Amino acid sequence: MPDTTAHDVKEPQVNSLAQRLVLIADDDPDFLFQHSTVFKSLGFEVVEAASRAEAIEQLDRHAPTLAVVDLMMEESDSGFALCHEIKKRYPATPIIVVTSASALTGYDFESLRGDQRTWIQADAVLAKPIRFDQLAGQVSRLFDR
């Protein structure tokens, strides 16, 4: 069966606010709520997922124009796997990876160079806590350039 939805989003319709759909995958209900609120206030439609499995289900139903992915969900590498899956299905969909992992826990994303960042398949990496301004800034960087 041809995957027409996937085809549609190869070039996200960045100029039409109504068509912006963000998939937010985070197992922390607080962050899910907060990011969802922020994106709604930025004019996005929001689809929420609390695990990688739920996010994959949502990917079957929706073709997101943007994905916000928490790195550690049900497993510590769930976010990596999800990023990979999103890019496989929708190569043009930008991904913002959010993480509370810091240098202390052994993951130091701040120090990653450009080529290493492509390995996580993310267009932006933000460390929690994430401010409204940061998300809004990333969105305008990714869509309004």
Add this chain to the structure above:
Amino acid sequence: METLRVLVADDEQGMRLGVRRVLRDLRIEVPDIDAIAELEIDEADCGESALEKIARHTPDILILDHKMPGISGLDVLDRINGKYGDMLTIMITAYASIETAVRAVKRGAYDFLAKPFTPDELRNTVKKAAVRIVLAKQARRLADERNKVRLQFMRTLSHELQAPLNAIDGYLDLIKNRTQGTTLDAYNEVVDRSQDRIAGMRRLIHDLLQMTTMESKSRNRELARVDVTKVARDTIEMFQHQADGLGLSIHLHREGPLVMNAVEDELQIILQNLISNAVKYNRSGGQVHVNLDRNGTTISLGVSDTGWGLPPTALDRLCDEFVRIKTPHNRDVPGTGLGLSIVKKIARLYSGDILIDSEWEVGSKFTVLLKDNQPEPCPDAQPAPAPCLAARA
């Protein structure tokens, strides 16, 4: 098996060979830690060569002759001057001169042997040094291990303490940026959620204090006769309201007293944690069963639920600190991940343990076993046999 390196520094070849022969096949048993040490022997024929070998590859034990041409044994000791932390030196003094021995010990030698000495004297002196070294190595390994565990704990703890702060920070940011408009009422949910996280942080701090209290308790706790049935009844009452709200029924399967030697607060903490879990992780309309029993000197406190159970892979680490098993059913259940580790620490204070029996999608049973160090002559019959009979009737 531990291999210790021995360097024999003596200008007489006969002496070096003799020492080597006596020590070659020596197996040293280290009491207390059940370890065995073997020796690997190297030689140096003068003080200079000894110093060079020590600098290159420091031995565990140095057997050092005092009287050598060139630099003497005492000079070697001076130059070593505590530089090689764990190396122990056994000084061989030539004329049974007590002065040299005393000077050697003052300059950092661990022990001395006076010529002429018997093979047994040599063996015993080396054994003593070897045992000391093996024990010191073991102590250092344990300290390293403790540091590692502590570091891991602090990392997890700081993560757990930061999580609610980050969440509240995020909610305040939503308000600050007026993400829901300018009417205050629109933010009620945001405020409620922030307060939930504050309550969670309070629980975490409470549990942390409780846990460290249990860890620091000495053996001299003041035990008294405590009726476990009464503690259970009071604890159930505490949770009755919450259970009613979820349509749960809690059943206590014991009527008569069950008396043991214990600290009442500790029994309360065990039962509060187990019953709280059984209520929180149940399904609406479910049941909680509390079973109290005695088998000889062992008291068992069992709490079972009709919840969703746990995946079998989770059981091993369930009592570790900060472990919370995430399943689709318990996503919104608040908890600190410390309750069961506290229960386990208390059980240990009673030479006891916690047994977990869980079936995925069916329910879980947690049983805490405690040793009663002063059981009544007639179990449960106290003070007169009458209530004992009544309870069984």
